[in-house]
Amino acid sequence: MQNAWSSYLAERAAIQRHSGRWRRRRTRCAGDGRRDFAGNDYLGLARDPRLAEAQAQGARRFGAGGRASHLVSGHLAVHEALEQQLAALTGRPAALLFSTGYMANLGTLQALCDPDTRVFQDRLNHASLIDGARLAGARSRRFHHGDLGDLERLLARAPGDGRTLVVSDGVFSMDGDVADIAGLAATSARHGAWLMVDDAHGLGVLGEAGDGCVGRVHGIERVPVLVGTLGKALGSAGAFVAGSKSLIEHLIQFARPYVYTTAQPPGVAAATLKALALLEAEPDRRTRLATLIARFRREARTLGLPLAASSTPIQPLVLGDSQRVMHWAAWLAERGITVGAIREPTVPRGQARLRITLSAAHTDADLDALLDALADCRAREALASGEASP
Structure with a gap:
């Protein structure tokens, strides 16, 4: 029976890894959360x-x-x-x-x-x-x-x-x-x-x-x-x-x-x-959040990013392919920015995305860093595919 259970666990793990759906936890430290664009702390109260x-x-x-x-x-x-x-x-x-x-x-x-x-x-x-x-x-x-x-x-x-x-x-x-x-x-x-x-x-x-x-x-x-x-x-x-x-x-x-x-x-x-x-x-927290959402959407459209139709703090960039999503998430992590990398089965096939969430605790500098990093992702992807000019 022990061998049957070991085989079952190994088989399910192999399927999950092969399909690109393997999930990993991030261990975060107390002071590294300000450029976290993956959480749900929309009003910035969690660390108040x-x-x-x-x-x-x-x-x-x-x-x-x-x-x-x-x-x-x-x-x-x-x-x-x-x-x-x-x-x-x-x-x-x-x-x-x-x-x-x-x-x-x-x-x-x-x-x-x-x-x-x-x-x-x-x-x-x-x-x-x-x-x-x-x-x-x-x-x-x-x-x-x-x-x-x-x-x-x-x-x-x-x-x-x-x-x-x-x-x-x-x-x-x-x-x-x-x-x-x-x-x-x-x-x-x-x-x-x-x-x-x-x-x-x-x-x-x-x-x-x-x-x-x-x-x-x-x-x-x-x-x-x-x-x-x-x-x-x-x-x-x-x-x-x-x-x-x-x-x-x-x-x-x-x-x-x-x-x-x-x-x-x-x-x-x-x-x-x-x-x-x-x-x-403190209703200004909600006002601040609305200002950040409007600015992100305005500047993301200018960058040509694939925004979903959302007026809330949840701002998905639908990239389609799971591997592409993981590349972008890794490039953002290199810049010290955390976003949600969402793949199937959480979303339908072909709808993999970066789930970016905004918080009233984010500063203008934080948003600048996010937008710069997303622009860099586009540039790196274009270079890798040979679309950039020599």
Whole structure:
């Protein structure tokens, strides 16, 4: 049996390497993150010393860990305060903390769905949403990305009995485009379906108050199930689901990833509360981020770079070929710049890309360095292919 397992691991590793999909972790040091264009720290809060101090104070007051699940003895006053603040931010009656965004999506779909539930998902939804419906055993269909007409056709063909759930990312993590929330809500309502939106990459960035692409504008009647994460624009860790009190009570009773998990460390909850206070007190962070996005897109177009249509901090350069993406990422790394090198199966075949993400913490000099390095990538590629003049 041991030989069978060893052979299996070696075979899968060989296939992954041969296909060019082998993944490697980067070990980063404390001071080398400023020219990181691969992370999701959109507002520059992850390294803000005020969050670190709030986290330390929370740990000193409540302890380093939650010690138990929320339903046993791990639900502390700091967790309760954070849930109330998240509900207020999103304009919902209640919110529920989860340890990760993946767990929030798995838990919500597992608690809401069963084999009698029909689920309709955008084709480019995050893996956690796809996995959640699959693990729940729901009858799941995927509509063409952003295509309300295709969703309408699928819903119209579905039997009218039973529960129906439409699920979409708010901001799509690999493309950076924003879902048509109003259109999804109207289409869902026409067919008696609930709408669930994972606004992981919109929360803190979009909306008048950083309440995301859903938030207060698209209230609970339009989007009954709203998921958000805390480890991106808010700079801490964890996630939440916001909705009606009956939805949250249902999740408390039936969401297994919530029921059977130790509560979030209280220091992390305290840091998130500080992040929410800064989100309200320092709107210039979002203004600064918008300025950087506009400048990057303007100058990248001047360089002739293959920009995707995104107005969010996620700015993909679709290079197509996985090997080409890895060459560009390596050349950028030589210049001290980190970007995401995204290949299949994360994106479809032929859609490999550099996933560049911008942060309010980036300086103009950082952006200059990125643009110069991207121009150098183009020049090196042209020279290698013989396109440059002698």
